[in-house]
Amino acid sequence: MLFKYEVEGGNFSKAGFASGEIKKILKQINIDAKIIRRVVVALYEGEVNVVAHAVRGTVVADIDDKQIYIRIEDEGPGIKDIALAMKEGYSTASEKVREMGFGAGMGLANIKKNADWLNLSSKVGEGTVLEMKTFF
Amino acid sequence: MKVCDMMQQLDMKLFSGASGIEKEITGGYSSDLLSDVMGNAEEGQVWITLQTHKNIMAVASLKEVSAIVLVKNLQPEDDVREISNEEGIPILGTAMDAFTVAGKIYAMLK
Numbered sequence A: 001m002l003f004k005y006e007v008e009g010g011n012f013s014k015a016g017f018a019s020g021e022i023k024k025i026l027k028q029i030n031i032d033a034k035i036i037r038r039v040v041v042a043l044y045e046g047e048v049n050v051v052a053h054a055v056r057g058t059v060v061a062d063i064d065d066k067q068i069y070i071r072i073e074d075e076g077p078g079i080k081d082i083a084l085a086m087k088e089g090y091s092t093a094s095e096k097v098r099e100m101g102f103g104a105g106m107g108l109a110n111i112k113k114n115a116d117w118l119n120l121s122s123k124v125g126e127g128t129v130l131e132m133k134t135f136f
Numbered sequence B: 001m002k003v004c005d006m007m008q009q010l011d012m013k014l015f016s017g018a019s020g021i022e023k024e025i026t027g028g029y030s031s032d033l034l035s036d037v038m039g040n041a042e043e044g045q046v047w048i049t050l051q052t053h054k055n056i057m058a059v060a061s062l063k064e065v066s067a068i069v070l071v072k073n074l075q076p077e078d079d080v081r082e083i084s085n086e087e088g089i090p091i092l093g094t095a096m097d098a099f100t101v102a103g104k105i106y107a108m109l110k
C-alpha cells in the first residue's frame, strides 16, 4: 500500500498531518502500539524538519505485511554536513522556530533512535532525502 | 491516579478534552522542547509545559500522553482546544509554575 502527503515549508499548523494519518492506518492493520509510536515519532520529526528548514516536501509511505518504508523528500537549502546535523544539540533553527519549542537539535537523533534503518542524503541548494524503515 | 483526581486535588482548570479525564496517569514529563518530549515522554504521562500552540496536540496525540498541563495561567489557542476535544486528550491549566506543579504531581504519584 502506497500513501503520499504534501508538506508545506513554514506552515507549522499542518505539521504532523502525515504522522497522524499513518498512525490511523497502522492501527487499522493492527500493528503493535509500541512499533506505531516509534514510526510516528520518526515521521513527525522528519515532517517538522521540512516545515522548519525547507520550502516544500513530500512524504511517501509504503506499507506491506513486514515493514513500513518512508521517504521524505524536500526542496530546500539541503544539509552541508550530515554528520554534524545528526549530532544531538546541533541546530540552525531560526529564533521564531525556537520560540515554538523546536530547534533543540534532537529531531534527527530521535529519528535515528526510533527507525530500524535510516538513510539521509542531501544536495546543498537543492534539497534533502530522508529514508527510513521500521520492521513489524 | 486518574486525570480527574489530579485536576480536583490541584484545583486545575479544564480547557478541553473532557472525554479523557478518566484516563490513568502513569507518570509525568516536564519540557518545553517538542523534540525532547517526542524523544523522552512516555505513554500515559502528564506533560507539563508552557507551549500553547497547535503542535503540542500533535506531540501529545502521537505520544499518547494522558493530559497536558499548561503552567502559569497560560491558555491554549482555540484551534488547539478543538483538536484536544477530538482526540480526548485533556488540556488543563494551573497558576503554578512547572517546578511547583511537577513537585506536587510527583508527590501524589508516589
Ligand SMILES: Nc1ncnc2c1ncn2[C@@H]1O[C@H](COP(=O)(O)OP(=O)(O)OP(=O)(O)O)[C@@H](O)[C@H]1O
Binding pocket: A045, A049, A050, A052, A053, A054, A074, A076, A077, A078, A079, A085, A086, A090, A091, A092, A093, A101, A102, A103, A104, A105, A106, A107, A108, A109, A128, B035, B036
Ligand atoms: N530537511 C532539512 N533541510 C535542511 N536542513 C535540515 C533538514 N533537516 C535537518 N536539517 C538541519 O539539521 C539540523 C538538525 O536537525 P534536527 O532535526 O536534529 O534538529 P532541529 O530541527 O534543529 O531541532 P528539533 O528537531 O530538536 O526541533 C537542523 O537544525 C538543520 O540545520
Ligand SMILES: [Mg+2]
Binding pocket: A045, A048, A049, A052, A103, A106, A107, A108, B035
Ligand atoms: Mg528537527
